[in-house]
Amino acid sequence: MFLRDGRWRILLMIGVVVLMNTFVAGAAERDRASWTVTCDGFRSNGGGFVLTRDNTGIGREELVIYATDGTGKIIFGPVAESFIIGGGLYITDGVSFRWTTAPTANPLTVYVVSSAGNGLPQQPVYSVQGTCDNFPAFLTPLPFPPIQPPSPSVAINQSSPLVANPQNIGRDYEGYLIVNTFRANLRSGDGVRYTIVARVNGGTELIVLGVNEARTWWFVEVDETRGWINGDLVLVRGNLNNVPILSPEEAQGEILPPRFFLWITTPLRATPSERGATICQLPGNLEYVILGRTGDSSWYLVQAVCGDVLVEGWFKADAGAIRNLGRLPIPVIP
Known part of the structure; x- marks a missing residue:
């Protein structure tokens, strides 16, 4: 259990989380959480998760952390604990956890999931992969990340932030997108009538979160910034047939005022x-x-x-x- 194991050194921060009403309340939302996977285990680089849904029926969200190697063998956990809705789970930068079972094949993948319960299905929250040079490789793509609301719109007369993902990040997933123009806008909805949330340079690999019903706009994530990009401006790599299809209501954003x-x-x-x-x-x-x-x-x-x-x-x-x-x-x- 997280709180009973001194290795976790968890800081709980109680706050209020407001979700956009075009999205159903989803699983815990990542708040700059970043972990590094090594041959011996995984290490926190800081950040955490904000708890957003009651999957216990008592005003708490239960999270489960576990890890597998390339053969599908469990090499860490699963360990579970529940936290108050609106609070946060933060793991101090530098805290590390060793594998409980020795891995034998690449890739090594750590998962955070929000448990099924209280009428809610299990839902992924975060996952990260690593490899060891002396292990054989078995392809185990990461699942598509959970859907969260778009990032805030850029204010009028303000420059939109230029965001980027680490090189080759898309190749950890079953499918991904590559920006196929000099520079492109990410928007709050699936059309040019919606506000801009950020920009991306050509060649940037985009993590796919969803697609609209017409499959003309993609909902993507770049460095924890989420927005919609026109399908004419990207190249598809891998298999995106299983990407969640978002309803017209979910694809609506903030409309640009005159x-x-x-x-x-x-x-x-x-x-x-x-x-x-x-x-x-x-x-x-x-x-x-x-x-x-x-x-x-x-x-x-x-x-x-x-x-x-x-x-x-x-x-x-x-x-x-x-x-x-x-x-x-x-x-x-x-």
Whole structure:
């Protein structure tokens, strides 16, 4: 048991976890957990897991850790313990665990699973592989990781983070994707109408979490960042026939709001008129969220920050360009 074995040195952190409502509450969510597999056992590099589902019926989630070698033989565990929902299981960086049975073949794989119970099925949480030079190899691909919500959207006028996976990470799985363009966006849903969460460079190997029903967009993970990528921008490697298919509801993300791209520094007016009072001067080469328009679309009401104050004001249509990939209606303001 984790808590009864001094080797685990576990830090429990109690907090509140909020999941997006487009996903059913899944198994414990990885929070920077990283382990290294060696010939003698495995070692924590820090991080942990946040507990998110009650598979015990008493407000706790039971996790099981075990390991196998390439022949399928159990070489560690299984060991199990339950933790309070909303809490965290964190293993100190540098803590190591030795195999309880000597392995005889590659690869050596450690699994963390959330147990079946309370009407919930068993669900994978995390897995990691390693090899030993003096062992023969038997191919045992890692299971596809559990589905979690997309990562947070990038705020307006902020640069999206450029994320990357370790080289050759996809080859640990039955199938994976390779980015087949110079650079691509990861989005919060399966279409260009959804917000951007990150960017990836060409050649990056992507861990596949799911696919939409049309199999045109893939839900992927890159360095713990999750998002959707257009299938036209990637190459498929291996077998992805068994990847979970996500429903239209699960594939929905945050829709990009209509935005006004301002060309140059321009006064923000209190009314839709050249004679309207100037609220402040706003810098160009930036986007501003559109709230409405005049009936002839000659002026647009936008949201902006003047100094440190959030305000609403008007731009003349010819002062910039309208961006509305989400194709949302822009209301007329009387």
